[in-house]
Amino acid sequence: MKYRGKAIVVGDNVNTDEIIPAKYLVTTDPAELGEHCLEGMDPGMPARINEGDILIGGKNFGCGSSREHAPVAIKGKGIPCVIAAGFARIFYRNSINVGLPIFECPDAAKDAEAGDEIEVDPSKGKIENITKGKSYTVQPLPPFIQEIIEAGGLMNYIRRNRWLRATR
Amino acid sequence: MTITEKIIAAHCERDSVRPGEIVQAKVDIALANDITAPLAIEAFSSLGAGEVFDRNKVVLVMDHFTPAKDIKSAQQCKFCRDFARKHGIVNFFDVGEVGIEHVLLPEKGIVLPGDIVIGADSHTCTYGALGAFSTGVGSTDLAAVMATGEIWLRVPETIKFIYKGKLRKWVSGKDLILFTIGRIGVDGATYKAMEFTGEVIAGLPMSGRFTMCNMAIEAGGKNGIVEPDDITEEYVKERAKREYSVYHSDDDAEYSDVMEFDVSDLEPQVAFPSLPSNSRPVSEAGDVPIDQVVIGSCTNGSLDDLRVAAAVLSRKKKAKYVRLIVIPGTQEIYRKAMSEGLFEQMIDAGAVISPPTCGPCLGGHMGILAEGERAVATTNRNFVGRMGHLESEVYLAGPAVAAASAVAGRIASPEEI
Numbered sequence: 001m002k003y004r005g006k007a008i009v010v011g012d013n014v015n016t017d018e019i020i021p022a023k024y025l026v027t028t029d030p031a032e033l034g035e036h037c038l039e040g041m042d043p044g045m046p047a048r049i050n051e052g053d054i055l056i057g058g059k060n061f062g063c064g065s066s067r068e069h070a071p072v073a074i075k076g077k078g079i080p081c082v083i084a085a086g087f088a089r090i091f092y093r094n095s096i097n098v099g100l101p102i103f104e105c106p107d108a109a110k111d112a113e114a115g116d117e118i119e120v121d122p123s124k125g126k127i128e129n130i131t132k133g134k135s136y137t138v139q140p141l142p143p144f145i146q147e148i149i150e151a152g153g154l155m156n157y158i159r160r161n162r163w164l165r166a167t168r
Numbered sequence: 169m170t171i172t173e174k175i176i177a178a179h180c181e182r183d184s185v186r187p188g189e190i191v192q193a194k195v196d197i198a199l200a201n202d203i204t205a206p207l208a209i210e211a212f213s214s215l216g217a218g219e220v221f222d223r224n225k226v227v228l229v230m231d232h233f234t235p236a237k238d239i240k241s242a243q244q245c246k247f248c249r250d251f252a253r254k255h256g257i258v259n260f261f262d263v264g265e266v267g268i269e270h271v272l273l274p275e276k277g278i279v280l281p282g283d284i285v286i287g288a289d290s291h292t293c294t295y296g297a298l299g300a301f302s303t304g305v306g307s308t309d310l311a312a313v314m315a316t317g318e319i320w321l322r323v324p325e326t327i328k329f330i331y332k333g334k335l336r337k338w339v340s341g342k343d344l345i346l347f348t349i350g351r352i353g354v355d356g357a358t359y360k361a362m363e364f365t366g367e368v369i370a371g372l373p374m375s376g377r378f379t380m381c382n383m384a385i386e387a388g389g390k391n392g393i394v395e396p397d398d399i400t401e402e403y404v405k406e407r408a409k410r411e412y413s414v415y416h417s418d419d420d421a422e423y424s425d426v427m428e429f430d431v432s433d434l435e436p437q438v439a440f441p442s443l444p445s446n447s448r449p450v451s452e453a454g455d456v457p458i459d460q461v462v463i464g465s466c467t468n469g470s471l472d473d474l475r476v477a478a479a480v481l482s483r484k485k486k487a488k489y490v491r492l493i494v495i496p497g498t499q500e501i502y503r504k505a506m507s508e509g510l511f512e513q514m515i516d517a518g519a520v521i522s523p524p525t526c527g528p529c530l531g532g533h534m535g536i537l538a539e540g541e542r543a544v545a546t547t548n549r550n551f552v553g554r555m556g557h558l559e560s561e562v563y564l565a566g567p568a569v570a571a572a573s574a575v576a577g578r579i580a581s582p583e584e585i
Binding site for chain 2: 013015017018021022023025026027028040041042043059060063064065066067068069071072086088089090093094097098142144153154155158159
């Protein structure tokens with residue numbers, strides 16, 4: 001499966017308070033959280049993001065609080081994947097666990113400008129900036145993490161691998 | 169091996185582990201709060217797992233939006249409460265017995281040296297001060313731990329921080345960690361363990377060690393850690409109700425980096441908006457008028473912190489138009505601060521005392537900022553809009569500077585007032 005969409009570009013050290021401010025953490029509903037996606041950065045942001053847009057961040061994307069509501073809000077907004085120069089570790093785990101595809105690629109993140117047409121082919125580990133006519137290779141994820149993604153997230157992985165005490 | 173590597177190895181029945189390896193480790197304590205537990209419980213329920221792996225080891229703390237600030241947060245707490253009741257969760261803490269989770273768990277002896285603690289809260293790294301491996305995760309990871317009692321971990325590289333010299337008056341663990349994050353940046357320790365050592369750490373009380381490990385995440389760290397010593401032992405012995413293991417780093421342990429600081433001349437620090445790494449000495453703060461001071465949080469809500477604040481505030485008055493909000497970390501700290509007369513000194517100075525809650529730290533309740541307002545807070549994050557309006561500002565400091573600033577009505581050193 002490929003992802004293709006217009007780039008929404010944000011800077012370095014985007015924290016989870018910016019992705020979803022704490023005042024909205026009174027719900028777990030993805031659609032409701034999605035309505036406020038990136039509102040902590042700029043109140044006009046949710047209105048400027050269209051379904052299918054690809055979010056592109058700088059280094060240390062998703063730093064701060066452990067709130068899983070952050071990747072859930074991004075998914076809830078209809079953003080199919082995130083590309084960044086680097087990810088903070090809790091956000092990285094959370095994204096894999098909730099099934100939000102993330103791609104670490106400093107060069108793609110550096111070159112992208114708002115509105116660029118971006119295509120990601122996860123199976124080939126390739127990102128293409130169609131507007132700029134450039135392509136990039138993504139660092140492959142460790143095999144163990146690929147297994148979690150292939151299973152469709154951590155909960156499915158646990159079920160598949162009968163990792164439960166009750167089923168041992 | 170480092171202390172972090174030894175603890176992880178012991179929890180996956182291995183003689184040794186190396187940085188970069190992914191291992192499956194047994195978990196001693198699994199923690200969630202009123203914001204992260206609902207998502208974790210939903211994920212846990214989706215597994216059809218039945219029981220939690222151990223009802224003594226799952227800890228639920230209703231501390232963020234409590235006493236419930238609105239109907240939705242009340243629903244979330246009720247959801248957690250119903251789950252706790254159904255599963256017989258032994259360590260469920262609600263209004264009246266609750267404290268801010270990372271102050272409460274060590275105080276109750278729930279977390280002990282040598283443990284692996286996994287919490288659905290980024291500041292779970294606090295417990296490294298006890299010589300435990302503890303780190304924050306999201307709700308789904310926590311759900312997996314609740315079901316299986318295990319977690320996958322990438323063994324982190326360790327950066328060793330050595331602090332030499334003698335701390336000046338009013339300089340605390342908060343100043344050491346703000347200074348350190350200022351040096352290495354908010355991603356300076358991403359994915360890594362931060363091991364704090366040296367003569368200064370050896371002389372630091374537990375409260376200061378908790379503060380330092382608490383903010384490891386603000387440098388991107390996976391965990392902060394301090395090797396247990398007599399000070400740790402003294403703290404733990406009256407609280408522990410089970411066996412625990414003490415680990416130390418080997419002399420030939422491998423570190424990805426070693427950083428040494430002589431902190432004899434270190435001044436109290438202030439981190440300017442909007443990153444914890446924007447720290448500078450208080451003498452270089454300039455004239456920054458403020459509207460609010462918050463003293464508390466999982467970073468600085470200890471009895472020691474309140475004692476420092478009370479000493480600065482004693483026989484003084486807060487500046488007109490400044491709100492001074494004091495939040496003890498736990499009920500026990502509340503009680504002790506009251507019996508020691510600290511609250512009297514603070515109330516005389518014009519403070520209001522809140523029940524233990526995370527409250528304003530994350531812009532929840534109990535002191536939200538309006539547009540254009542500025543706060544000095546002993547909390548851990550000064551991100552844009554963290555304590556309220558997007559056009560408000562948070563300046564991070566230790567309790568001495570926070571209290572002095574309340575009196576001066578601007579960012580100030582305790583030496584000035």
